[in-house]
Amino acid sequence: MKIISFNLNGIRSAQSKGLAEWVKAQNADILCVQETKAQPNQIETAEFEDMGYVSRLHSAQKPGYSGVALFSKVQFDTVICGIGIDEFDYEGRFIRADFRGVSLINSYFPSGTMGDVRQGVKMKYLDAFYNYTENLKKSQPNIIVCGDFNICHKEIDISKPENKKGVSGFLPEEREWVSKFIDSGFTDSFRHFNKQPDQYTWWSYRAGARKKNLGWRIDYIMTSKPLDAAMQAATIHSDVYMSDHCPISVQLSLK
DSSP: EEEEEESSSSSHHHHHTTHHHHHHTTTTTTEEEOOOOOOOGGOOHHHHHHHTTTEEEEEOOOTTTTOOEEESSOOOOOOEEESHHHHHHHHOOOEEETTTTEEEEEEEEOOOTTTHHHHOOOOHHHHHHHHHHHHTTTTOOOEEEEOOOOOOGGGGGGGGGGGTTTTTSHHHHHHHHHHHHHHHEEEHHHHHOOOOSSOOOOOOOOOGTTTOOHHHHHEEEEGGGGGGEEEEEEEEEEOSSSSSSEEEEEEEOOO
């Protein structure tokens, strides 16, 4: 099974740049996307449905903002939109689908770059997300978390870390949260296979950052420890230019 996660920075823009064709070429079983920036009636799902995908959408109530979606060839047993807290569910940040004894979570974590208020919202979401997965693990040991965490975990995950001190996305308390989350029983799938530096998933549009590979690795697919043996590969698709992010993927052998 191949699962792709991709912050699109606008699904309509990405579709105009060949998103469906790329997903088809990848032969993905499940596509998790973040930051759709569209209402359900604005998202063209037909091209995915023609390829055998079923769509599940959770948009923000605010037009042109946030939003997550799933496109799957796998039949889901249950789909839950929202983490259960109105403040975050209003922004369309969380969708969970259960299938084949696995819970798949697709989430777009808040950014704190707009100031202290939004940083506070981000930290509150991190606490809520951690508590959610802790409770979920009591009944479901097999969990896959896909999404834009808006956090670089370690210095290897960001270009020129010495210049990023005090910057949201690389704050000590954010990085400590990622460590705590992993220590609670998750594996960073990409780092499970690849320990090399200069591996990023987001680049600023400014100053030719992507051409210079001055980036941040803020997009993750985290898998719970019981799935370690099922992981076969994890990839950052940095050659895909449809967003300021690039897609990431993981391949697992699931019964």
